[in-house]
Every structure is written in structure tokens, then in C-alpha cells.
Amino acid sequence: MKKINSVQLPLFIFVAVALGTVFLWNFAVEQEKSHIERVIQLKSDGVNEVISDQLEARAQSLIRMAKRWEIQGRPAQKAWESDASLYVSHYSGYQAIEWVDPTLHARWVVPFKGNESEVNKDLGADEGRASALKASMDRNEILFSRPSKLENGENVIFLSVPIFRNNFFEGYIVGNFRIKEVLDSFLKRESTEGYSIKLFSANDEVYVNKADSFGDAWAQDSEIELYGASLRLRVEPSYNTLHEMQSGLSNLILAAGLTVSVLVALMVYFAQNARIRAKAAEAANTELEREVKDRKRAEAEAERNSAEVTVKNRELEQEISERKRAEEAVEKHASELERSNRELEQFAYVASHDLQEPLRVISGYVQLLAKRYKGKLDPSADEFISFAVDGANRMQVLISDLLAYSRVGSQIKEFRETDCQEVLSSTISNLKPLIDETNAKITATALPKVMADSSQMCQLFQNLIGNAIKYKHEAKYPQVHISSVKKGSEWLFSVKDNGIGIDPKYFDRIFVIFQRLHGKHEYSGTGIGLSICKKIVEKHGGRIWVESQPGEGSTFCFTIPI
Ligand code: ADP
Numbered sequence: 001m002k003k004i005n006s007v008q009l010p011l012f013i014f015v016a017v018a019l020g021t022v023f024l025w026n027f028a029v030e031q032e033k034s035h036i037e038r039v040i041q042l043k044s045d046g047v048n049e050v051i052s053d054q055l056e057a058r059a060q061s062l063i064r065m066a067k068r069w070e071i072q073g074r075p076a077q078k079a080w081e082s083d084a085s086l087y088v089s090h091y092s093g094y095q096a097i098e099w100v101d102p103t104l105h106a107r108w109v110v111p112f113k114g115n116e117s118e119v120n121k122d123l124g125a126d127e128g129r130a131s132a133l134k135a136s137m138d139r140n141e142i143l144f145s146r147p148s149k150l151e152n153g154e155n156v157i158f159l160s161v162p163i164f165r166n167n168f169f170e171g172y173i174v175g176n177f178r179i180k181e182v183l184d185s186f187l188k189r190e191s192t193e194g195y196s197i198k199l200f201s202a203n204d205e206v207y208v209n210k211a212d213s214f215g216d217a218w219a220q221d222s223e224i225e226l227y228g229a230s231l232r233l234r235v236e237p238s239y240n241t242l243h244e245m246q247s248g249l250s251n252l253i254l255a256a257g258l259t260v261s262v263l264v265a266l267m268v269y270f271a272q273n274a275r276i277r278a279k280a281a282e283a284a285n286t287e288l289e290r291e292v293k294d295r296k297r298a299e300a301e302a303e304r305n306s307a308e309v310t311v312k313n314r315e316l317e318q319e320i321s322e323r324k325r326a327e328e329a330v331e332k333h334a335s336e337l338e339r340s341n342r343e344l345e346q347f348a349y350v351a352s353h354d355l356q357e358p359l360r361v362i363s364g365y366v367q368l369l370a371k372r373y374k375g376k377l378d379p380s381a382d383e384f385i386s387f388a389v390d391g392a393n394r395m396q397v398l399i400s401d402l403l404a405y406s407r408v409g410s411q412i413k414e415f416r417e418t419d420c421q422e423v424l425s426s427t428i429s430n431l432k433p434l435i436d437e438t439n440a441k442i443t444a445t446a447l448p449k450v451m452a453d454s455s456q457m458c459q460l461f462q463n464l465i466g467n468a469i470k471y472k473h474e475a476k477y478p479q480v481h482i483s484s485v486k487k488g489s490e491w492l493f494s495v496k497d498n499g500i501g502i503d504p505k506y507f508d509r510i511f512v513i514f515q516r517l518h519g520k521h522e523y524s525g526t527g528i529g530l531s532i533c534k535k536i537v538e539k540h541g542g543r544i545w546v547e548s549q550p551g552e553g554s555t556f557c558f559t560i561p562i
Pocket residue numbers: 467468469471497499500501502510515516517518524525526527528529530531554
């Protein structure tokens with residue numbers, strides 16, 4: 001079903017009620033109109049009847065005079081005149097009653113006064129009157145003439161009654177009426193207040209009672225047919241009369257109906273709007289309630305969260321302060337460690353340096369003993385002396401290595417641009433005897449220039465390449481490849497060999513001082529070399545590590561910042 005919007009229904013109701021109102025109004029107007037027409041018709045009928053009756057009464061009196069003449073013969077003039085005067089005084093509107101002889105001359109005239117000119121007047125000279133008189137005689141009928149206007153402007157009408165005594169024509173009884181006078185007197189009897197009464201002969205207006213303004217549209221015409229006279233009577237209501245008859249009911253209906261239609265339409269419109277608004281308000285309320293609930297929930301959640309956050313914050317603060325304490329402790333330990341390391345290095349340096357002198361004395365004298373007394377004492381003495389020489393030699397190596405280790409920290413010079421290519425060349429020439437002895441093959445890619453201590457870089461390369469040759473595979477000639485590649489902000493160097501390899505579980509251990517994986521009879525060494533390497537790399541801000549598998553060679557990698 002199509003939804004009716006808030007304007008359509010009120011508009012529909014307005015149109016429907018308005019249409020009904022217009023219909024009712026139209027009906028009322030028609031009713032009123034026919035009522036008014038009926039009232040005017042009644043008035044017109046009344047007036048028509050009065051005029052007809054009065055004319056008829058006058059006609060009858062003249063007929064009576066003629067009849068009397070026909071029966072009794074021509075009366076004496078005096079008797080006739082007194083008879084006629086009676087009628088003139090009895091019936092209003094007469095100008096005169098005349099006896100007109102067959103030659104159309106008016107012989108007797110009543111009243112005489114005022115009508116002197118009528119006496120012996122030849123009516124045949126007036127064509128209109130003559131023809132009317134003749135027609136009345138010819139047809140032996142009472143006839144009215146057509147109304148005519150006198151010189152003084154008065155409209156008059158004549159009624160002629162022919163007199164036939166024993167079929168012998170003896171003239172006419174003629175009644176002259178002043179139309180205005182005769183009708184005014186008639187209409188006194190019928191109330192014509194509020195109406196205009198007009199009389200027409202053909203199209204000529206011969207009588208009007210009032211010259212006010214009247215409603216032509218409401219005029220009622222009727223015919224007065226009497227003794228050959230053909231008159232048209234017109235009755236018109238005055239505007240006041242019309243207004244009085246118009247009840248105004250129709251207009252009231254129209255106004256009330258339209259007002260009601262507007263009111264009803266507005267009522268429906270407002271009712272509809274109110275309903276729509278109520279619904280919208282309800283929806284908004286529900287929405288609001290839901291929002292309030294959501295907000296409350298969110299607030300509760302936020303409160304819970306904030307409580308949790310507070311707890312967490314407190315925990316975090318605690319943790320931070322603990323961590324700070326720990327860091328402080330670590331820092332303290334580190335600085336203590338550094339201090340003790342420095343002391344230890346200092347001690348190692350001083351010790352190894354100071355030990356060198358007595359050791360040289362011991363070694364010199366032991367070697368002297370071996371030279372002078374070999375084979376001169378018992379065999380055990382020779383063996384003891386050789387143990388002492390060997391021990392002294394090892395002690396010398398150990399002390400020189402230890403000295404080298406302790407020097408790395410204390411003797412570091414300013415970093416200078418160092419060409420690793422040159423460093424590698426001098427390293428190879430230092431190791432030449434070992435390389436020749438083992439038939440080692442050394443290869444390298446182009447190496448970069450770095451900011452470093454060149455002598456320490458030389459020691460680093462020497463230790464790594466020396467180890468790569470020393471820890472060689474029994475069945476292979478040693479092959480060592482040195483390369484470098486730029487990685488981000490540092491150079492990555494690698495020294496790769498094809499030697500015995502290292503078990504990954506020892507990867508960390510080998511960089512610790514004095515840590516060795518082999519006995520002194522398998523491979524000579526002090527276990528200091530790699531720890532020196534680690535110290536040098538770290539002093540240069542880099543890292544060192546090894547990648548290897550047992551039997552598959554090792555790759556020692558280290559980085560130097562660019
Ligand atoms: P050493 O004086 O014993 O060589 P280092 O510190 O140089 O002391 O080396 C520590 C240990 O690491 C060595 O004893 C050896 O077992 C192992 N090692 C070092 N370099 C290599 C290598 N290139 N191949 C195999 N093992 C190695």
C-alpha cells in the first residue's frame with residue numbers, strides 16, 4: 001500500500017469537505033432562487049388578478065349601460081349622464097364616459113368638466129380610435145383600444161361597447177381611462193411595497209409605479225388578455241426586497257463549510273504531525289536511552305580500565321625503579337669490573353714484563369747447563385735439563401703472549417686511515433716461513449681502507465691466518481681466503497680456511513683467554529690468540545664470531561665500522 005504522507009491526507013480531506021460544501025451551497029442557492037421566484041410569481045399573479053378584475057368590473061358597468069339602452073331604448077340624456085356620473089365617481093381612473101354616435105362623434109360626455117373639447121369631437125379623425133371603434137361594431141364585441149399617449153404625455157386606453165337595439169346600430173358607450181390613475185388606484189389594494197410594477201403594450205412602457213433600481217434578472221412577466229387588449233405585466237423586486245428574501249443561508253453554508261474543511265484538514269494535519277513527531281520522539285528517546293546505557297557501560301569500563309591502568313602504572317613504576325636500581329647496580333658492577341680489569345691488565349702487564357727478566361736469566365742458565373753438562377751427568381739429569389729448557393721456552397711464549405694481550409687495551413693509539421690491503425701484505429710476509437713450510441695457499445679479494453690502529457689490525461690478521469694454517473686438515477694443504485664486503489654502516493671481513501673445523505658448542509669458549517680445544521702436544525699454543533683478536537675488534541667498535549662444522553673448515557668473521 002502506498003504510504004500517505006502528512007500533507008496528502010489533510011489536502012484530500014480539505015478538497016472532499018470543500019467539494020461537499022460547494023455542492024450544498026449550490027443546492028441552497030438553487031433552493032433560495034426557486035423560492036424567491038415563487039414569491040415574485042405569487043406577487044405577479046396577485047397584481048395581474050387585481051388589474052384584470054378591476055378592468056373587468058369597469059367593463060361590466062359599461063356593458064350594463066349598453067344593455068339597458070338595448071332593452072329600454074335610447075335613454076334621456078340627463079338620465080344617462082347621471083348614470084354615467086355614478087360610475088365615474090364609483091370607479092376610479094375614468095377620464096370620461098362617452099356616448100359616441102354611429103358617425104363616430106362623441107355626443108354625450110361625463111364628466112363634462114375637463115372634457116369640454118371632447119363634446120361633438122369627431123373621433124373618426126383619430127385613426128387609431130376610429131379603427132378600434134369600427135372593429136368593435138363590426139364584430140359586435142367589447143374591445144379595448146391600444147393604449148395611446150395624449151399631448152400632455154398621459155397614457156390613456158379606451159373601452160368601447162357597441163349598442164345594437166333590435167339589430168339597429170345606435171353607437172358606442174366608450175370609457176376613457178387614464179392608465180396611470182386607474183392602475184395606481186388598483187394597486188393600492190394589492191401591497192406593492194418593494195416591487196416595481198410595469199405595464200407594456202407591445203414594447204412601449206405605458207405604466208410604471210416606481211422608478212427605483214430593481215433587479216431586472218428577477219422580473220416576472222405575465223400577459224393580461226382582456227377584451228382584445230394585449231398587455232404585458234412586469235413585476236420586479238427591489239434590491240431591498242431581494243436582500244430580505246435572500247436568507248444568506250447559502251453564503252453561511254459556504255463560509256462555514258470552507259472554514260470547517262480548513263479546520264478539519266488542519267486538525268488532521270496537526271494530529272498526523274503530532275503522531276509522527278511523537279513516534280520520532282519515542283525513537284529518539286529509545287536511541288537516547290540506549291546511548292545513555294552505552295555511555296554508562298563505557299564509563300564503567302573506563303573506570304575499571306583506569307583502575308587497572310593505575311594498578312599497572314604502579315606496577316610499572318615499581319618495575320622501573322627496580323630496573324633502575326638493577327641498572328645502577330649493573331653500571332656499578334661494570335665500572336667496578338672495568339676498574340678491576342684495568343687493574344688486572346696492569347697487573348698482567350707489570351707481571352709479564354717484570355717476569356721476562358728473571359725468566360731470561362733462568363732460560364739462559366738452563367740452556368748453559370744443557371750445553372755444558374749434556375751426557376756428562378746421569379741420563380735422568382739430561383732429561384730433567386731438557387724439561388727445564390722446554391718449560392722455560394714455553395714460559396717465554398706465554399709471557400710474551402700475555403704481554404701482547406695486556407698491551408691491546410693500554411697501548412691503543414689514535415685510529416688512522418689504514419689500508420687493509422697493505423696490512424694483509426705485511427702479515428703474509430711475517431708469516432712467510434710458516435706459509436712456505438706448510439705449502440699454504442693464501443688468496444684475497446680487494447680489501448678496503450678503514451679507520452684503525454694498523455699494528456693491531458696486523459696482529460688481528462696474523463692471529464686469524466696463523467690459526468687457519470695451524471689447525472689444518474691432515475690430508476690437505478691449507479687454503480686460506482680473505483674477503484671483505486660492505487654491510488650497512490660497517491665492513492664485514494672473513495677469514496675462511498679448509499682446516500679441521502670447530503664443533504659449534506665451543507664457539508663461545510674459544511674466544512676466552514687460555515681456553516684451548518687441544519693439548520699442547522697436538523697443536524702448540526697458549527689459548528690467548530683469539531682472545532687478543534676479540535679484544536682488538538671490540539676496541540675498534542666491531543664484533544667477532546665463527547661459523548664452522550667439524551672437518552669442514554672454519555670461517556672467522558669480524559666487523560669494523562666505516
Ligand atoms: P692457541 O694458542 O691454542 O691457538 P687461540 O686462542 O688462538 O689459542 O685458539 C683457541 C683455540 O681455538 C685453539 O686451541 C683451537 O682449538 C681453536 N682454533 C682457533 N683457530 C682455529 C681454526 N682456524 N681451526 C680450528 N680450530 C681453531
